[in-house]
Amino acid sequence: MIEAAARAALFSLDPETAHGLSIAALKTGLVPGLGLRADPRLRVQVAGLDFPNPLGMAAGFDKNAEVASELSRLGFGFVEVGTLTPKPQTGNPKPRIFRLVRDEAVINRLGFNNSGHAEALRRLTTRTKAGLLGVNIGANKDSPDRINDYVDGIRVFAHVADYFTVNVSSPNTPGLRSLQSRESLADLLARVLAVRDAQDRRVPVFLKIAPDLAEPDLDGIAAECLAQQIDGLVVTNTTLSRHGLTDLNSASEAGGLSGKPLFERSTIVLAKMRQRLGPGVPLIGVGGIGDAETAAEKIRAGADLVQLYTGFIYGGPRLPSRILRGLSKICDREGLATVLALRDTRTADYAGRPLPA
Numbered sequence: 001m002i003e004a005a006a007r008a009a010l011f012s013l014d015p016e017t018a019h020g021l022s023i024a025a026l027k028t029g030l031v032p033g034l035g036l037r038a039d040p041r042l043r044v045q046v047a048g049l050d051f052p053n054p055l056g057m058a059a060g061f062d063k064n065a066e067v068a069s070e071l072s073r074l075g076f077g078f079v080e081v082g083t084l085t086p087k088p089q090t091g092n093p094k095p096r097i098f099r100l101v102r103d104e105a106v107i108n109r110l111g112f113n114n115s116g117h118a119e120a121l122r123r124l125t126t127r128t129k130a131g132l133l134g135v136n137i138g139a140n141k142d143s144p145d146r147i148n149d150y151v152d153g154i155r156v157f158a159h160v161a162d163y164f165t166v167n168v169s170s171p172n173t174p175g176l177r178s179l180q181s182r183e184s185l186a187d188l189l190a191r192v193l194a195v196r197d198a199q200d201r202r203v204p205v206f207l208k209i210a211p212d213l214a215e216p217d218l219d220g221i222a223a224e225c226l227a228q229q230i231d232g233l234v235v236t237n238t239t240l241s242r243h244g245l246t247d248l249n250s251a252s253e254a255g256g257l258s259g260k261p262l263f264e265r266s267t268i269v270l271a272k273m274r275q276r277l278g279p280g281v282p283l284i285g286v287g288g289i290g291d292a293e294t295a296a297e298k299i300r301a302g303a304d305l306v307q308l309y310t311g312f313i314y315g316g317p318r319l320p321s322r323i324l325r326g327l328s329k330i331c332d333r334e335g336l337a338t339v340l341a342l343r344d345t346r347t348a349d350y351a352g353r354p355l356p357a
């Protein structure tokens with residue numbers, strides 16, 4: 001009841017104001033601890049890290065690293081903060097987030113609004129640590145050397161991050177996604193991994209890719225990731241496609257689409273990457289997860305771990321614990337000793353599908 005009222009109140013506000021209130025509510029620490037008991041069948045050990053469960057908060061919710069520990073207390077096994085850029089930047093003019101309620105989707109064109117490395121670092125070094133922390137790094141819009149911005153991110157956060165995500169897939173920074181081309185990626189990964197290797201802690205580095213890539217693009221990314229022995233991929237960011245939307249009013253807004261309508265596309269790309277990379281490379285599946293069944297389906301398509309953001313807007317603070325309970329029930333139902341027994345059971349099916357228009 002209270003939750004339904006809270007959601008109605010938040011949905012009566014402009015989405016960015018509502019987001020600010022959610023962050024403020026989390027900061028008070030008043031959001032209830034949910035008394036969830038850890039299920040050992042949900043533990044996932046990949047990239048040298050021990051995840052208490054496979055469900056993470058995706059990048060973009062906690063751009064400035066303000067509430068990572070509070071989000072962990074809601075049940076998330078890991079939280080990815082950012083995207084963080086070296087210098088603070090304000091992003092695009094408002095309004096720049098749009099809810100498509102009927103489609104359980106969002107379009108955003110924020111453009112990496114964030115408070116910059118220094119402020120986020122201060123927060124992360126003084127916080128009470130709870131849960132695993134990913135730091136998602138990006139480049140300033142006006143940067144003269146974008147690759148150097150990623151290199152800076154690794155240097156700055158190497159002693160606080162459990163893993164890094166190199167985000168080259170936001171559609172809202174002009175030209176950023178061209179870093180996914182094989183030639184640019186070769187240079188980017190070489191420089192990022194070299195600076196990572198020069199730190200005294202070895203922090204795994206993941207690459208986050210777009211869902212709007214054709215088969216030859218996926219070939220090039222997979223080959224380069226294998227050649228440079230990247231630690232994993234996050235698949236996928238938001239899409240420029242408007243396929244499957246019924247809310248045609250907001251559909252014409254520019255920006256990246258997330259939520260339910262992204263599920264099929266991002267899951268197909270995930271499975272195609274699993275096939276190209278083989279069983280050994282960790283994959284984080286993200287895009288359109290809204291319940292335990294969609295989370296499990298990402299794992300069946302090839303994910304070791306999953307993340308969500310838009311589902312949290314529609315599902316509220318109890319969604320992570322609901323999903324974890326649901327994953328435990330799937331383990332009960334199917335007699336699984338570990339949730340990862342689901343992995344790759346439907347990879348061939350998804351990988352064989354054409355990408356929606």
Ligand SMILES: Cc1cc2nc3c(=O)[nH]c(=O)nc-3n(C[C@H](O)[C@H](O)[C@H](O)COP(=O)(O)O)c2cc1C
Pocket residue numbers: 058059060061063082083097106108110112136167170208236237238257258259260262286287288289307308309310311
């Ligand atoms: C409002 C909003 C802001 C986002 N900002 C970022 C970001 O800064 N960096 C990033 O890598 N992804 C960002 N994303 C993408 C999400 O991390 C995720 O990849 C995408 O939304 C698909 O997952 P979902 O359908 O569960 O939302 C953002 C998404 C939304 C909705």
